[in-house]
Amino acid sequence: MKDHHADPLDALRSLLGEAHVLTGQATERFAKDWTGKWRADPLAVVRPASTAEVQGCVRVAADHGLSIVPVGGNTGLVGGTANTGALMISFERMTAIREVRPDAGLAVVEAGAILSDVHDAVAAHDLMFPLTLGARGSARIGGLLSTNAGGSNVVRYGSTRGLVLGIEVVLADGRVLDLMSELRKDNSGYDLRDLFIGGEGTLGVITAAVLRLVPAPRYHAAALAAVRDLPAALRVLRALQTATDGAVEAFEYMPRTYMEALAQHRPDLRQPFAIHDHAVMIDLGGLSRPLGDMLEQVLADAVEAGDVLDATVAQNEAQRAHIWEMREAAAEITFTRLPIVDNDVALPLDGVAPFIETMTARLAQMDAGADHLICAHLGDGNIHLTVYPTSDAPAHLDAIREMIEEVTVDLGGSISAEHGIGLSKLGTMSRRKDPVALDVMRAIKGALDPDNRLNPGKVVPEA
Amino acid sequence: MKDHHADPLDALRSLLGEAHVLTGQATERFAKDWTGKWRADPLAVVRPASTAEVQGCVRVAADHGLSIVPVGGNTGLVGGTANTGALMISFERMTAIREVRPDAGLAVVEAGAILSDVHDAVAAHDLMFPLTLGARGSARIGGLLSTNAGGSNVVRYGSTRGLVLGIEVVLADGRVLDLMSELRKDNSGYDLRDLFIGGEGTLGVITAAVLRLVPAPRYHAAALAAVRDLPAALRVLRALQTATDGAVEAFEYMPRTYMEALAQHRPDLRQPFAIHDHAVMIDLGGLSRPLGDMLEQVLADAVEAGDVLDATVAQNEAQRAHIWEMREAAAEITFTRLPIVDNDVALPLDGVAPFIETMTARLAQMDAGADHLICAHLGDGNIHLTVYPTSDAPAHLDAIREMIEEVTVDLGGSISAEHGIGLSKLGTMSRRKDPVALDVMRAIKGALDPDNRLNPGKVVPEA
Numbered sequence: 001m002k003d004h005h006a007d008p009l010d011a012l013r014s015l016l017g018e019a020h021v022l023t024g025q026a027t028e029r030f031a032k033d034w035t036g037k038w039r040a041d042p043l044a045v046v047r048p049a050s051t052a053e054v055q056g057c058v059r060v061a062a063d064h065g066l067s068i069v070p071v072g073g074n075t076g077l078v079g080g081t082a083n084t085g086a087l088m089i090s091f092e093r094m095t096a097i098r099e100v101r102p103d104a105g106l107a108v109v110e111a112g113a114i115l116s117d118v119h120d121a122v123a124a125h126d127l128m129f130p131l132t133l134g135a136r137g138s139a140r141i142g143g144l145l146s147t148n149a150g151g152s153n154v155v156r157y158g159s160t161r162g163l164v165l166g167i168e169v170v171l172a173d174g175r176v177l178d179l180m181s182e183l184r185k186d187n188s189g190y191d192l193r194d195l196f197i198g199g200e201g202t203l204g205v206i207t208a209a210v211l212r213l214v215p216a217p218r219y220h221a222a223a224l225a226a227v228r229d230l231p232a233a234l235r236v237l238r239a240l241q242t243a244t245d246g247a248v249e250a251f252e253y254m255p256r257t258y259m260e261a262l263a264q265h266r267p268d269l270r271q272p273f274a275i276h277d278h279a280v281m282i283d284l285g286g287l288s289r290p291l292g293d294m295l296e297q298v299l300a301d302a303v304e305a306g307d308v309l310d311a312t313v314a315q316n317e318a319q320r321a322h323i324w325e326m327r328e329a330a331a332e333i334t335f336t337r338l339p340i341v342d343n344d345v346a347l348p349l350d351g352v353a354p355f356i357e358t359m360t361a362r363l364a365q366m367d368a369g370a371d372h373l374i375c376a377h378l379g380d381g382n383i384h385l386t387v388y389p390t391s392d393a394p395a396h397l398d399a400i401r402e403m404i405e406e407v408t409v410d411l412g413g414s415i416s417a418e419h420g421i422g423l424s425k426l427g428t429m430s431r432r433k434d435p436v437a438l439d440v441m442r443a444i445k446g447a448l449d450p451d452n453r454l455n456p457g458k459v460v461p462e463a
Numbered sequence: 464m465k466d467h468h469a470d471p472l473d474a475l476r477s478l479l480g481e482a483h484v485l486t487g488q489a490t491e492r493f494a495k496d497w498t499g500k501w502r503a504d505p506l507a508v509v510r511p512a513s514t515a516e517v518q519g520c521v522r523v524a525a526d527h528g529l530s531i532v533p534v535g536g537n538t539g540l541v542g543g544t545a546n547t548g549a550l551m552i553s554f555e556r557m558t559a560i561r562e563v564r565p566d567a568g569l570a571v572v573e574a575g576a577i578l579s580d581v582h583d584a585v586a587a588h589d590l591m592f593p594l595t596l597g598a599r600g601s602a603r604i605g606g607l608l609s610t611n612a613g614g615s616n617v618v619r620y621g622s623t624r625g626l627v628l629g630i631e632v633v634l635a636d637g638r639v640l641d642l643m644s645e646l647r648k649d650n651s652g653y654d655l656r657d658l659f660i661g662g663e664g665t666l667g668v669i670t671a672a673v674l675r676l677v678p679a680p681r682y683h684a685a686a687l688a689a690v691r692d693l694p695a696a697l698r699v700l701r702a703l704q705t706a707t708d709g710a711v712e713a714f715e716y717m718p719r720t721y722m723e724a725l726a727q728h729r730p731d732l733r734q735p736f737a738i739h740d741h742a743v744m745i746d747l748g749g750l751s752r753p754l755g756d757m758l759e760q761v762l763a764d765a766v767e768a769g770d771v772l773d774a775t776v777a778q779n780e781a782q783r784a785h786i787w788e789m790r791e792a793a794a795e796i797t798f799t800r801l802p803i804v805d806n807d808v809a810l811p812l813d814g815v816a817p818f819i820e821t822m823t824a825r826l827a828q829m830d831a832g833a834d835h836l837i838c839a840h841l842g843d844g845n846i847h848l849t850v851y852p853t854s855d856a857p858a859h860l861d862a863i864r865e866m867i868e869e870v871t872v873d874l875g876g877s878i879s880a881e882h883g884i885g886l887s888k889l890g891t892m893s894r895r896k897d898p899v900a901l902d903v904m905r906a907i908k909g910a911l912d913p914d915n916r917l918n919p920g921k922v923v924p925e926a
Contacts, residue, residue, distance in 0.1 A: 150650075171903070177899045177903060179900065198650060244751060441652050
């Protein structure tokens with residue numbers, strides 16, 4: 001039935017109640033991007049309380065020709081929710097953790113559930129939802145799924161797609177797609193789930209999910225180690241995987257550029273040894289046995305072999321938290337000055353060292369005074385690279401961006417590892433993604449959202 | 464350029480050479496299904512030697528209005544390659560294992576590579592491609608990917624989608640989609656890869672893949688254990704996961720129905736103890752330590768707790784192979800008599816016992832004389848259930864099939880866990896799959912194959 005209100009805001013108010021249709025100043029916390037790079041200027045932000053209300057909002061938008069932009073914790077980095085005049089759908093009233101089923105190893109949650117709340121709810125059952133990242137106290141499940149979020153535990157547990165059993169999606173036409181599978185295996189047709197996960201809200205609006213849980217490790221062991229070089233770091237990773245039967249939960253690369261920025265911006269975070277060119281942060285999680293002795297042994301062997309130059313193993317949970325804090329300060333110490341060219345690239349594991357070497361040499365040629373900062377999920381080949389050029393001339397920033405893209409793609413890498421595309425990487429997608437792949441994405445977008453109303457202009461560049 | 468031959472066979476012969484365009488009796492080994500349930504009557508089977516030749520074949524088919532049906536090792540179970548008058552594309556000349564890169568943890572292979580050849584090639588590097596199943600000596604990578612094959616190691620390593628980094632696909636219009644990623648993380652747009660994996664050749668023709676490799680376990684430990692019931696079996700599984708830090712490679716349920724059929728058809732496979740109502744086969748794979756003592760200890764504790772009634776732990780590789788042989792005889796002992804209603808269902812882990820209980824009771828009501836046989840990948844909630852009704856009246860077989868579907872779906876299960884849909888489960892898809900999901904699948908199929916020429920009539924039932 002066609003909505004009979006002349007004004008979409010009236011229709012939405014009658015659907016949700018006055019208090020849940022925000023306009024003007026009340027939308028500011030959804031409109032402002034924490035990086036300061038992006039803004040939204042929506043017609044309104046609505047706060048539905050149920051999937052049925054989300055359907056209602058999507059239908060009002062259809063009747064009035066409005067675009068729809070879902071928003072979660074607003075912690076994204078790529079301008080994924082920037083818009084002008086769209087109807088933004090917030091999930092802050094859909095935060096239920098509907099059930100935790102330990103025997104089935106799953107939790108059923110609504111899209112607005114905050115990641116750290118999910119962590120807490122399942123911890124009571126000695127289980128873990130392994131997805132974690134710095135923004136876990138604000139990031140909501142819907143946004144995490146929409147961006148196929150990565151984070152620090154991917155080396156062991158995979159990205160979001162690998163951690164989700166089922167989803168519920170409201171489609172562009174307002175219908176509900178029920179993919180709330182609780183299954184480990186399901187070959188009943190195409191893999192629709194993984195299309196919406198990572199779709200950044202352009203194919204449908206995720207309203208609920210079934211999350212896969214794993215046994216929570218009982219024993220942790222963490223270390224910070226200075227290593228000779230990247231190949232040495234990868235040897236240490238392999239030795240740890242072998243010694244612990246794959247219990248490496250995080251293996252993060254923090255080279256000199258990172259440690260120096262950390263020393264400058266977070267002098268309170270005392271560094272346990274002098275800054276070397278290369279360092280890694282290690283976290284292990286064991287179910288059957290404490291892993292501290294094993295970690296000490298692997299590091300001692302690596303010192304012997306010349307791969308590790310210095311190391312400290314956390315002796316208690318406070319020391320482990322300290323090491324993690326050094327890593328999780330990344331966002332804070334990255335966005336400290338302008339101009340920046342920030343990148344989130346992925347390389348094959350054997351391509352990380354060549355990438356850094358080539359990129360550094362070419363950057364020095366282009367801008368001898370430019371600084372850069374690297375922090376990497378090394379176990380996944382995922383490098384967060386921030387360049388601070390000496391000039392903010394747009395052509396200069398573009399040239400640096402294109403150089404980094406070129407080095408990445410030449411080594412078989414991806415120009416977005418985990419942050420997604422949003423608006424910020426659209427140009428890069430046009431330049432670097434296989435044109436046939438872009439055509440296939442456009443065909444799918446056209447098939448599922450023929451009027452281009454779901455988060456339009458994101459992810460897939462125009463032909 | 465439009466093909467100028469009046470006869471597509473002439474065009475194909477000029478493209479591939481006479482020897483690689485098979486017709487008539489020469490197509491028999493591709494046309495005949497090993498279950499005896501399905502047949503193909505193709506116009507021809509072609510054997511291209513390269514991706515470019517596959518493109519050529521697809522273009523000839525387009526010019527002449529032919530359907531295209533890719534065929535791998537012809538080991539499928541669901542009629543996925545049955546057809547009349549199609550152009551079948553065999554990959555038996557595209558078997559190269561192009562490279563194995565130990566430091567990157569990957570192998571690049573062509574679609575025709577046989578699974579066991581891939582196993583052998585990577586074993587030389589102490590690595591493993593974990594996908595394995597009984598048909599590994601015949602099944603080819605392209606077919607395994609097209610069906611998102613499962614197998615015996617899913618409990619530890621996931622299904623095919625989780626084991627593939629990249630693919631190359633020839634699309635319906637003959638263009639090549641290059642998704643040959645070597646990356647652990649890639650958020651550059653929609654997840655196209657996982658749409659073609661499991662697409663059963665209806666969306667594109669997979670020609671090559673990048674496979675994810677894992678360290679090969681150095682130590683194995685296997686056992687056969689009689690358990691009190693299914694909840695007891697799941698407790699043993701959890702205890703093993705905890706004791707070994709997740710080193711359970713296979714956890715297979717073989718109840719009385721299975722063991723009795725095994726005793727009847729394979730008396731040569733001596734059973735180590737009397738047949739109980741419930742038994743599980745266990746295989747562990749360790750990197751850091753032998754796991755035999757741990758397995759003995761977990762089983763001893765479970766005997767103490769009353770969960771395990773009898774058990775035998777393999778004392779050497781020959782005994783381990785013997786236990787595996789008992790499990791891998793499944794296909795052979797299943798298809799021993801007619802009529803059968805065979806099912807490959809998935810349940811939530813806590814839904815397996817209720818499924819078997821309800822299904823058994825309802826089957827007894829419908830056909831008191833019917834036998835059934837169950838074998839399950841219990842760690843994945845995946846049950847292979849074969850019913851042997853007393854009558855082959857189509858209405859009776861359908862009624863049993865629908866009863867099983869109903870019990871499955873009522874418990875939140877899937878009517879295809881790992882074998883796929885093909886032709887055999889099309890009716891089930893119509894009846895049981897969310898209608899919105901079917902519409903979305905049709906929209907995607909229409910967008911990628913507008914003329915419906917790629918393996919038409921499979922996977923997605925007509926509206």
